Amino acid sequence: MAVLVTGGAGYIGSHMVWALLDAGEEVVVLDRLSSGFRWAVPDAARFYFGDVGDRETLKRVFAENSIDAILHFAGSIVVPQSVAHPLEYYENNTSKTGVLAAAAIEAGIKHFVFSSTAAVYGDEAGEGLVRETNPTVPKNPYGQSKLMSEMMLRDAARAHDFRYVVLRYFNVAGADPKGRTGLSTEGATHLIKLACEAALGRRSSIDVYGTDYSTPDGTGVRDYIHVSDLVEAHLNALSYLRRGGDPITANCGYGAGYSVLQVIESVKRVHGTDFPVRFCPRRPGDSAAVIADSTLARRLLGWKPKLNSLDRIVMTALEWESNLWAKREGDLAAIHRKLVANF
Structure with missing residues (x-):
């Protein structure tokens, strides 16, 4: 039997594909490459270029492969973009998840793991440990689109022979310790990626928004999880x-x-360099501290994180960022050589 990974050419999805292959699973990837990269998909996985909301594509994938489970990562994740283009997010994240779930049920695929987010909690996340029982009051279309998808899966499971696990991510960071994949999207806004770019001289400085929170050093506190531990979950x-x-x-x-x-200092320490930091006013809607209570995942899923060290997360992120820029510069040099040769 095979596992279908939607969005398997993206950041988390490509890590998932490698982890499944390492575990001896047969893997099928469906990705339209809107933000992912074909080179990020291992040759051992069977790749389909297509949209997760295309019913005909799904029929073909299901007909050509014996799939018993779906790990659904495909979707849009940029919060400001969701505010500017809400209907696109409801279409891409919610409607297409419904299409995928319906196709899975029709094909007799009973196992579904859904990529969700702590954004479903909104401001109700509070200032401490966040539990699954916390109120879900998303403050943007991104969080709302994910919460609506969760609701659809819940109702589908009540009506059909269909079971799911929803995993709500907190701050995912780092890269494959073996250097096979990592966060490669240009313009990504993740703090650790931005700090790594500053350390490597790819940006002139990094901004810190808010220094007067009720935290030990006045800056916001977040729960950072290594991407490899996340795919283990x-x-x-x-x-x-x-x-x-x-x-x-x-x-x-x-x-x-x-x-x-603390994140910035870790990047400076691990890389052994310094870079300018600019202090800016708070951003609207940011909480002082948001930390996950992951007791449920540990107890029911037997999840045991192995890379839960900030310096380890930073080290793998720095290594990947260095390799990524070397690859880009190499690709640009190759393109230049080809243009010169053809001139």
Whole structure:
């Protein structure tokens, strides 16, 4: 049997594909490459170029492969973009998840792991540990589109022989320790990626928004989870469903947080360099501290994080960022040589 990974050419999805292959699974990837990269998909995975909301494409994928589970990563994730283009987010994240779930049920695929987000909690995340029982009041279309998808999966499971695990991510960072994949999207806004770019001289400085929060150093505190630990949670979720587990929704975070300044200092320390930091006013809607209570994932899924060290996260992110820029510069040099040769 095979596992379908939607969005398998993207940041988290490509890590998932490698982890599944490492575990001896047969893997099928469906990705339209809107933000992912074909080179990020290992040759051992069967790749389909297409949209997860295209019913005909899904029929073809299901007909040509014996799929027993779907890990659904495909979707849009940029919060400001969701505010500017809400209908696109409801279409891409919510409607297409409904199409995928319906196609899976029709094809008799019973196991579904969904990529969700802590953004479903909105401002109700509070200032401490966030539990799955916290109110879900998203403050933007991105969070709302994910929450609506969760609701659809819940209702589908009640009506059909269909079971799911929803994993709500906190702050995903880092890269594959073996250097096979990492965060490659240009213009990404993740703090650790931005700090790594500053350390490598790819940006002149980094901005810190808010220094007067009720935290030890006045800057916001977040729960950073290594992407490899996150995909391990998905592997555990897959095993849980295959054992007959009931639908659950679980947080994915370490239960401990680091401040913005701690992240920046870690990058400076690990890379051994310094770079300018600009202090700016708070951004609307930012909380002082948001940290996951991941007790449920640990207890029901048997999840045991292995890379829960800020310096380890930063080290893998720096290594990937260095390799990524070397690859881009090499690609540009190759293009230049070809143009010169053809001139």
